[in-house]
Amino acid sequence: MNHLEILQSTPAxxxxxxxxxxxxxxxxxxxxxxxxxxxxxxxxxTLIIRKDWEGExxxxxxxxxxxxxxxxxxxxxxAFPHLMHRLWRIEVWDCDTHAVELAKQNIQRTANEIGLxxxxxxxxxxxxxxxxxxxxxxxxxxTCFDITITNPPWEVVKPxxxxxxxxxxxxxxxxxNSLRDYSKTLAKCFPLSMPRKMFSGWGVxxxxxxxxxxxxxxxxxxVTGIISPATILGDQNSEMLRKWLLxxxxxxxxxxxxxxxxxxNGVDQACVNITIQTNTTSQKIFLYKFDEARRYTQYHQELxxxxxxxxxxxxxxxxxxxxxxxAQLSRLCDLPTLLSLQGNGEGELWxxxxxxxxxHTSYLSLQGNxxxxxxxxxxxxxxxxxxxxxxxKEKELDVPASVNYPRIVWRxxxxxxxxxxxxxxxxxAQWVTGNSLGVAHFRTNDLSKLYTLxxxxxxxxxxxxxxxxxxxxxxxxxxxxxxxxxxxxPQFSATVVPLVEQILAGNLAAEAKMEVIVAKxxxxxRLDLASMMNxxxxxxxxxxxxxxxHPLWEEF
Numbered sequence: 001m002n003h004l005e006i007l008q009s010t011p012a013x014x015x016x017x018x019x020x021x022x023x024x025x026x027x028x029x030x031x032x033x034x035x036x037x038x039x040x041x042x043x044x045x046t047l048i049i050r051k052d053w054e055g056e057x058x059x060x061x062x063x064x065x066x067x068x069x070x071x072x073x074x075x076x077x078x079a080f081p082h083l084m085h086r087l088w089r090i091e092v093w094d095c096d097t098h099a100v101e102l103a104k105q106n107i108q109r110t111a112n113e114i115g116l117x118x119x120x121x122x123x124x125x126x127x128x129x130x131x132x133x134x135x136x137x138x139x140x141x142x143t144c145f146d147i148t149i150t151n152p153p154w155e156v157v158k159p160x161x162x163x164x165x166x167x168x169x170x171x172x173x174x175x176x177n178s179l180r181d182y183s184k185t186l187a188k189c190f191p192l193s194m195p196r197k198m199f200s201g202w203g204v205x206x207x208x209x210x211x212x213x214x215x216x217x218x219x220x221x222x223v224t225g226i227i228s229p230a231t232i233l234g235d236q237n238s239e240m241l242r243k244w245l246l247x248x249x250x251x252x253x254x255x256x257x258x259x260x261x262x263x264x265n266g267v268d269q270a271c272v273n274i275t276i277q278t279n280t281t282s283q284k285i286f287l288y289k290f291d292e293a294r295r296y297t298q299y300h301q302e303l304x305x306x307x308x309x310x311x312x313x314x315x316x317x318x319x320x321x322x323x324x325x326x327a328q329l330s331r332l333c334d335l336p337t338l339l340s341l342q343g344n345g346e347g348e349l350w351x352x353x354x355x356x357x358x359x360h361t362s363y364l365s366l367q368g369n370x371x372x373x374x375x376x377x378x379x380x381x382x383x384x385x386x387x388x389x390x391x392x393k394e395k396e397l398d399v400p401a402s403v404n405y406p407r408i409v410w411r412x413x414x415x416x417x418x419x420x421x422x423x424x425x426x427x428x429a430q431w432v433t434g435n436s437l438g439v440a441h442f443r444t445n446d447l448s449k450l451y452t453l454x455x456x457x458x459x460x461x462x463x464x465x466x467x468x469x470x471x472x473x474x475x476x477x478x479x480x481x482x483x484x485x486x487x488x489x490p491q492f493s494a495t496v497v498p499l500v501e502q503i504l505a506g507n508l509a510a511e512a513k514m515e516v517i518v519a520k521x522x523x524x525x526r527l528d529l530a531s532m533m534n535x536x537x538x539x540x541x542x543x544x545x546x547x548x549x550h551p552l553w554e555e556f
Contacts, residue, residue: 003027030264031065032151032227034072035294036257036273041072043253043275044149044225049080051146051221056087058145062127063152063210064092067103069225071110073149078114088118091145100124127152128206131213132189144219151227153211154255154269157183158202162456192244195237207232210240211274215249219280222427230256230270234471236478242315244495246305250280253288260292272319287319298322309333314482318468324531329468332461332484339481341453347444349453351477354400357434363395370399373427375411375436379510380423381458381503391432403432407441408454410480415473419538422463422475426454428502438477448497449488455496456485459518460547464532486521518553526553 032040048057061070070090077083088111092103104122111118123130134143159176167175185195186204193208207228218224232238233254245251255273257263265272285305289298303325310316312333318326341349355363357374364372368390377384391399411426413436433439442449456462457480465483466475486492495517502510519529526548533544 019219020298030154030267032068036227036255036263036271037069037151038072038076039255039288040071040149040225040227040275041076043074043255043273044073044147045080045083045222047223047252047275047277048147049083051076056089056217057083058089058091059149060091060093060145061103061150062131062148062213062217063150064094064103064150065096065099067092067106069104069149069151070103072118074107074110074114074148079506084114084116086117088116090118091121091123093123093125093130095124095126097124108440116132123527124217128186128213129189130207131217131409143342143395144222145217146219146222148214148218148222150210150214150224152213153206154229154267155206156202157186157204157206163268164228167418178542186553192241194240196239203237205237208238211233211245212241215245215276215278218278222278223277224274224276226274226276228272228274229244230272230319231471233272233319236314236471236476241312242317245276246310246317248279248281248317250277250282251275251317253283253286254317254319254393256287256289257294258290258292261294262292278367283318289319295455306330312430313469321468321535325464325468325535328524328532329465331528333487335484335522337481338483338485341485342481345443347442347446347449349440349442350402351438351440351481352402353435353437353477354402354433354439355398355435357436358408360434363392363398364389365392366390368393368396370396370403370430370432372432372434373409373415374434378409378411378423378425378437380420380425381454381500382425383504384425384427387431402439402441403430405441405443405445406447406450407433407439408450408457409433409439410457410475412436412438412475413473414475416467416470417538419536420458420463421470422457422466424454424457426450438475438480440480448493451497452488452493453485455514456488456518458500458514460515460529460532460536461522461524464535467535484522486518486523491523492517512550513552515547517551520552 018410049271059070059073064070070092090107092100092107094100094103100122104120146282159179180201183201183204188199190209190212193205193212195203195205197203211226211228214224214226233242251274253273253275257271259268262268285303287298287303288296289301291297303317303326305317309330311473320328321329323345342351343349366389366437370391371387372389372391373384373387377387407427408424409427410422414421414423427433431530440453462483462485466479469479469482496514499510499514499517503514520532528546533539
């Protein structure tokens with residue numbers, strides 16, 4: 001049996017609601033709410049009615065659930081008589097037998113009530129593997145569809161102790177082995193959707209694979225409408241898929257819904273509707289953003305993504321920025337990145353992480369030579385108190401070489417709602433960090449370079465870029481490496497270092513001056529920085545004015 005059949009035959013895996021139900025969670029049984037589903041339908045229809053195609057109209061939902069997306073598509077298509085006069089060839093796929101039967105009934109009832117001419121094929125299969133076997137290996141335009149509209153599962157393929165504890169030992173082993181085989185098969189079939197790194201063979205995200213499946217099922221110049229987690233537009237692991245998508249196809253519309261809207265039961269995650277026209281390459285996207293009450297915060301915002309911006313920013317789609325802020329991002333593309341400072345030579349930069357915190361109590365004690373710190377012990381631009389735990393002496397061989405240097409550290413977890421997301425400071429040599437902290441150091445004990453970099457990393461222009469690239473609560477090393485920095489000259493360092501020292505000593509008034517100096521080093525003027533500040537809603541009016549009214553702006 002495969003992993004789904006194992007769960008389907010195990011009553012304990014089918015107990016509970018939402019994500020508490022292991023079978024529901026694994027199959028992605030979180031059906032689309034009416035509000036976002038009908039918005040997606042209308043975006044798809046907006047594009048498809050511009051086509052002068054004749055003959056049948058082919059439509060598929062490869063992850064159909066109860067068929068609601070195609071049902072809504074048929075209902076809303078009544079506004080366009082030339083679509084209703086055509087013969088519709090409809091297909092629905094899902095791994096859930098009951099769901100497919102329900103989808104079939106719902107679509108038939110709606111189509112018959114309206115008087116639509118249609119054929120309907122309903123398939124009970126694993127949609128990922130079925131797509132690969134039937135279409136991708138021998139794909140032609142005739143086998144593909146005019147419209148693909150879907151909401152695929154969003155799960156990451158990996159076992160979770162909190163889930164598998166409901167299974168007996170024999171069932172758990174069989175389930176994990178089958179899941180591992182499935183992960184390997186998906187990696188082989190859909191390499192574009194794979195993460196950069198797989199940990200112990202795990203990490204396949206079904207939302208990414210679902211996006212690839214949906215686009216590949218859509219014929220040349222056809223329309224794909226899909227609901228996905230918002231992370232897919234900016235996370236590092238989706239970069240290869242985004243590059244393929246933005247190089248070969250055209251994203252036309254994006255709707256953004258923040259996590260606070262709580263659209264899906266048990267899912268605390270921002271999501272997006274993405275409407276794509278296949279095999280066209282004009283990247284002019286219209287963006288619609290909503291708040292937790294489903295009101296517009298941005299309406300029909302136009303995003304033009306030049307190739308130079310995409311290639312230099314990991315093909316991210318910066319949905320969190322307005323038009324003027326995007327212009328600021330584009331201006332910074334000619335500056336060097338943090339990564340440009342890295343190297344293996346004397347005085348060059350190293351970035352990464354140190355000790356895995358999993359089971360960290362096993363290597364800690366109340367005495368030792370190497371104090372140990374975690375993310376929650378770090379505050380932005382603040383001296384760190386002496387840690388109370390140390391690495392056990394018998395574990396000191398595991399201490400990395402990076403501890404020989406003073407380092408910049410920053411919190412890995414930092415939510416979008418925080419006032420400042422880059423929570424960075426400096427720790428001395430010989431302290432050891434867990435992997436809830438990112439780490440950077442120069443291969444030298446010269447603190448001036450480190451203080452200069454801390455000033456840059458703690459600045460508004462640096463974090464403005466970071467925010468545009470973050471799509472999760474994690475401030476990853478990879479994102480910081482891509483972030484643009486100003487040219488670091490001796491004069492710049494000589495000005496910034498004393499200010500950083502003052503701030504670390506508790507003189508918070510020095511921060512406004514530091515912000516102005518760093519902003520000017522980036523080539524920004526007062527209005528540029530004011531525009532960037534709009535990405536920081538928790539900055540107070542007083543904090544904004546203190547920076548923008550600083551007399552240093554008047555100096556050349």
